[in-house]
Amino acid sequence: MNFKKTSIGDVCIIGDGAHARIQRVANGIPYLTSKNFNKDGINLKQVEYITEKDYEKHFRENSKALTKPKDGDLIFSIIGSIGGAHLYSSTDNFGLSSSVAIIRPDNYEVSSSYLLYYFKSSYLQKWVENIKSGSAQGFLSLQMIKRLPLTLPPLAIQQKIASILSSYDELIENNKQRIKLLEEMAEEIYKEWFVRLRFPGYEKATIVDGLPEGWEKAQLKNHISIFRGKSYSSEELRDDGGLPMLNLKNINRGGGFRRDGLKYFEGKFSENNVANTGDIILAVTDMTQNRELVGRVARVPEMNIPKFIFSMDLVKIVPVSLPQIFLYSFFRYSGIGLKLAEFANGANVLHLTPSLINLEKAILPNFELATKFEQLIIPFLEEIDLLENKNQLLQETRDLLLPRLISGKLSVEHLVQEELGMVAEERATYNKV
Structure with missing residues (x-):
């Protein structure tokens, strides 16, 4: 069967969010920027808010320009985190900045759900990456979006x-x-x-x-050993081959393991830089001042991978006199991660000195x-x-x-x-x- 070849602009109306500077408030209507998008869609964990008055002013139904999405529209980040797409539904209610495009398909020709998957396809993402790499500021204009190719089955x-x-x-x-x-x-x-x-x-x-009999309050150094990660250069990273390297991207904000953050390393390392399934890794770096990564732990899951290297942004915590799963749960759930995060310092990038972990006292x-x-x-x-x-x-x-x-x-x-x-x-x- 031959599928129709056309462009996004031929079968969709294209717009974007507010170009005005809108004051943020502590509570109100969520206001999304490209920072709220990732490859899976939208992320509302760090959302900002605007007043209902500003929302009604800047996102009107009767506006000549398309600035307010409706049920079935595709919203798409066009600056920074380019490529994240989300299908707007009737339960959604938020304003959008101009870093987010709105794509309204002609429902007689295009299924909204199909369009969402099309935007997630490697085929279109390659086009987006090519345009992005050729743009000095790394963004897609609305005209660029209109020219994106679209394959349309019946x-x-x-x-x-x-x-x-x-x-x-x-x-x-x-x-x-x-x-x-x-x-x-x-x-x-x-x-x-x-x-x-x-x-x-x-x-x-x-x-x-x-304390209950048999329990103790002691410094962690009596119960754990800490191993630093591998310092590496960009020349030692590989797209294919090499050993999988655990790094800061493998820690979820607030703790827990993130599988899609692996890098691949080829070079010299010591056994102290090796992690295996079940090992505990803790972030000692945070690229932002939000302190949501530093001090947080993850447990290396079963991924059918014999061994990993872990980077200098992490340390491995090995139990000396405590069961490993208990130790992981202690670091994950006791609140110690929040405390350790406060010890991290740095003007741009936060760093936690690993020895400070040893000095912390815990009830065990x-x-x-x-x-x-x-x-x-x-x-x-x-x-x-x-x-x-x-x-x-x-x-x-x-x-x-x-x-x-x-x-x-x-x-x-x-x-x-x-x-x-x-x-x-x-x-x-x-x-x-």
């Missing part, structure tokens, strides 16, 4: 393509919700036992010097209770690793299908029943959890 085929791809996204989102629930359960158990001190048998525990349980906690939590972490690996496979499969479906190289007809069966099976599994 509308019914567009809808089928979007349905197939969205089935993968639904499974991925279900798994993310399961992961979130497991993480919340692990955190709640840790806080119940070791913060609120309602551990098994607490009613009969003997209190000695304000006896080994028997810490081990009992670990045995309870291990199945949670194993299930999280399993779901994360499953999501990675789903994402890779979806991303391989995406360009082939959009180009017409792969027919949608024989895929539809297969995908519906897969979704039904996964939903059944999800409902049992």
Whole structure:
């Protein structure tokens, strides 16, 4: 089947957000800039706000220019984090800066959901990257967006393509919700036992010097060893090959592991620079002054990778006299990360001196209770690793299908029943959890 070749501007109206300087306030209507976009869409963790009065002034329904998105519009970052796309829905309510484009498709020719996946495809992203690399300021103008190529199957085929791809996204989102629930359960158990001190048998525990018998308040240096990461040059990084290198991008804001941040390294290193599955890594650098990374930890998950190198922006924390999972949970859930973050300093880039970690005092349980906690939590972490690996496979499969479906190289007809069966099976599994 031959698909129509056209351009975005031929079948879409293009606009962007407010060009005026709008005062930010502590609370109000969310106001998004390109900083709120990533490859998955929008991120509202660090959103700014404007007053409702300013929102109504700058984002009017009857404006001649397209500045206010509506249900079915695509919004797309065009400065800085170029390429992040989100399909606006009736439940969304936010203003946009001029660093965000609004793309309103002609619904008689273009499915909004298909357009979203088209913008996420490697085919269009390569065009965007080529334009971005040729722009001195690294941005896409509205005229550039209008000239972007668009491959259009018949509308019914567009809808089928979007349905197939969205089935993968639904499974991925279900798994993310399961992961979130497991993480919340692990955190709640840790806080119940070791913060609120309602551990098994607490009613009969003997209190000695304000602590349950067998517990202690001690400096961390008595219980951990700290290993610094590898200092490297850009010449030692590789696009392909080499050893996977854990770095600052592998730490989520607030803690936890981020899988898509790996770099690849080829060069000399010592065994002290090596990390393995289950190891604890802690960020000692933060590229911003927000202190959301520095002092935070992640556990290296099961990724079917024999070993990693970790960078100088991280340290590895190895237990000496405590179970590893308990130690990870202590650094993740006790609040010590917030405290360590305050010790970091630097005018532009924040740095935490690793030796300060050793000097911190902590209230620690006896080994028997810490081990009992670990045995309870291990199945949670194993299930999280399993779901994360499953999501990675789903994402890779979806991303391989995406360009082939959009180009017409792969027919949608024989895929539809297969995908519906897969979704039904996964939903059944999800409902049992």
